[in-house]
Amino acid sequence: MIIHQNFDLTNYNSYRIEARCKVAYFPENETEIVELFKTNQNFILLGSGHNIIFSKAYYDESFIIFNGNFNDIDVENSNGIIIAEAGATMLEISKKALEEGLSGVEVFYDIPSSLGGAVVMNAGASGEEVKDILLKVRYLDLDTFEISEIENEAIGFEYRNSLFQQSKSMLVLKAWLQLKPLDKNLIHEKMEDMKQKRWAKQPKKYPNAGSVFKRPKGFYVGAMIDELSLKGFTIGGAKISEKHGGFIVNFNNAKGGDVVSIIRHVQTKVKDRFNVDLEVEQRII
Template identity: 55%
Template sequence: MKYYKDFDLTNYNAYRVKAICKNAFFPENEADLTALYTKKQDYVLLGSGHNIICSKPYYDADFIIFNGNFNTLKVDETTSVIEAEAGATILEVSNLAQKHSLSGAEFFYDIPSSVGGAVVMNAGTKEGETKNILTKVRYLDLADMLVKEKHNEDLELSYRNSLFQKQNDKVILKAWFQLQRGNAVDIKSIMEASKARRWEKQPREYPNCGSVYKRPPGRFVGPMLDELGLKGYRVGGAEISKKHSGFIVNVGNATGKDILELIKHTKEQVKAAFGVDLEVEQRII
């Protein structure tokens, strides 16, 4: 297991906000993770960093990071199941599926997330959600320090939500995805078409963490912000994207404070104009 003191988190959060944590641990296996939690339980968990806002420049805290580690992938050709550790990316899952002519994970291709993060958030697009292919999750239950498994129907999976958001004393270790046999060329074509659609609409040219807000019932966030003239509105180095108002981008040394102030202003404007309470999708740490 790798360990670093005063670890720079700038390249471990997709907003590329400058932040440092007191200690960072990179576990390689379940034994490493269990050993860490046996000592104490107040760690900050960080996956690929694609759905978080670093609110502080310095954290007097210990982080456990799943990024480039804890990322083994296995494919079972007989059952068409991919087994993935929490630190693997869902991009890697989709590429492995395509390589083995397995269909069902195409929508994963251009969602930036770790497997653990995708399960926690029930990550998805218009083409599909994690819950559609997730069959089972293995996790460490901090309540009794036992490793347990739960199947899809027991995970309370809903729009950008799951059991693991509601109960943060459970640490995801591994997930299993049920796919179907398909044609590798057709699968690749679907993946590339999905990516092209998303890149056409989303501001991939600047650091960002994807959609900032959950979609409110009967509404779309982008059009509301456009109507309020908020597209391009800036606080410090954080800007409501000129390409898609549902995104905040770092256009120049944005801080966590900049991003949070921009969110606060946006929520106040939307509430006043439309009576809608925007719910932030991203995790603030």
């Protein structure tokens, strides 16, 4: 296990917000993870750091980070199953699937997320979600320190939600993904098509963490923000992207508080105009 004191978290969040924590632990296997939680239940857990907002510049809490570690990916090619640890990124998994000629994760190519985070929030795009390919999950029960496995049907997947998001005592360790054989050229073609469409619509010039809000039933967040003329709205070094109103970008050394303040402003304006309570898709720490 790698341990760092007074650790710089700037490169461990996709907003590139400057922050530090007292101690950062980088476990490399399940045994190390269990031992850490047996000594302390107050860790802050980070996957790839792509869906979080650091609201503080310094954290007295210790962090457990799955980024560049705990990321093994195995393939059962005879039945088209990929088995990956929670720290593996969806980019790494999609590239591995391409190498093996397995289809089903192309939509996640270029989506910044760890597998663990993707399972917890049932990540998805273009009508495809993690729940559509997931067979089962291996997890640590933080109440009993027992490791168990749970099938897809019991996870209670909903739009950007799951049992793991509702129960803070269940920590995703590994997942099994059921894919299908397909010509590698077709897989690569879909991956690149998804990437080009995403880059055409989304801001890539400045650091950001993807869609800020969940899509409310019957509405589109971007359209509401357009109607409210909020594109370009700025607080500190953060602003609502002019390219896509559903994104907040760090254009000038933004602090976490800048991003959170914009979120609260948008929620208030949307509530006043549309009587809609926008739910934040990202995790504010």
